[in-house]
Amino acid sequence: MISCRRYRIAGAVVLTALAACAGVERQGPPAVDDAVVHLLKDSLTLSLDLAERLATTRTDADGNPAPARLRWRSGDNAIALVDSAGMVTAVGLGRTWIEVSDTRHSDTAIVNTFLRFYSIHAGEDFTCALALGGQAACWGRSAFGSLGDGRRVDRGEPALVDGSRRFTTLSVGAGSACGLSVSLYCWGYNGVGQLGD
Numbered sequence: 001m002i003s004c005r006r007y008r009i010a011g012a013v014v015l016t017a018l019a020a021c022a023g024v025e026r027q028g029p030p031a032v033d034d035a036v037v038h039l040l041k042d043s044l045t046l047s048l049d050l051a052e053r054l055a056t057t058r059t060d061a062d063g064n065p066a067p068a069r070l071r072w073r074s075g076d077n078a079i080a081l082v083d084s085a086g087m088v089t090a091v092g093l094g095r096t097w098i099e100v101s102d103t104r105h106s107d108t109a110i111v112n113t114f115l116r117f118y119s120i121h122a123g124e125d126f127t128c129a130l131a132l133g134g135q136a137a138c139w140g141r142s143a144f145g146s147l148g149d150g151r152r153v154d155r156g157e158p159a160l161v162d163g164s165r166r167f168t169t170l171s172v173g174a175g176s177a178c179g180l181s182v183s184l185y186c187w188g189y190n191g192v193g194q195l196g197d
Helices: none
Strands: 006-009 012-015 036-039 043-047 051-053 056-059 071-074 080-082 087-090 094-101 106-114 117-122 126-131 136-140 155-160 169-172 176-180 184-188
Touching: 036 094, 036 106, 043 051, 043 087, 071 080, 080 094, 087 106, 117 169, 126 169
Parallel strands: 043 106
Antiparallel strands: 006 012, 036 056, 051 087, 071 094, 080 087, 094 106, 117 126, 126 136, 136 155, 169 176, 176 184
């Protein structure tokens, strides 16, 4: 309990009216939001071009729902995109993470993406396959750019050929390959002009 006191300042008597004298309870610091945000899944596995919503909860210390505005972000937008409702779409091959957060807490889920292949074609040092969605992917040796991903880096995992392009058929040779898209598209070794450019 805080008591009222009289203070003598410059010869005058001043009554200091404290909050306790007026019967007003003193307010403490504002309460800290102790709600926790939590994803219901810690991982997703998505076929390219498919989407799935990541469900989340936000609860207070007593376990009661505590709604709030949540922010979503992807670790790599070239592999998976996420919208403001937590809908995750696989747009590239690989592995990344999706994070949901409020102002103080966050939770993360791992996303792995893959392709469903229906035809496979082997070259001399590399292999290409055609996926159900029309995407082509290659893996193996890429000394001449034979994987079609614009780099000359050998890969043990499939690399998408020209990202957004869709194919209906593939043909693979010793160091080069061609696919039928809207038009003919070829990549790889071009020592004797086999790419047709």
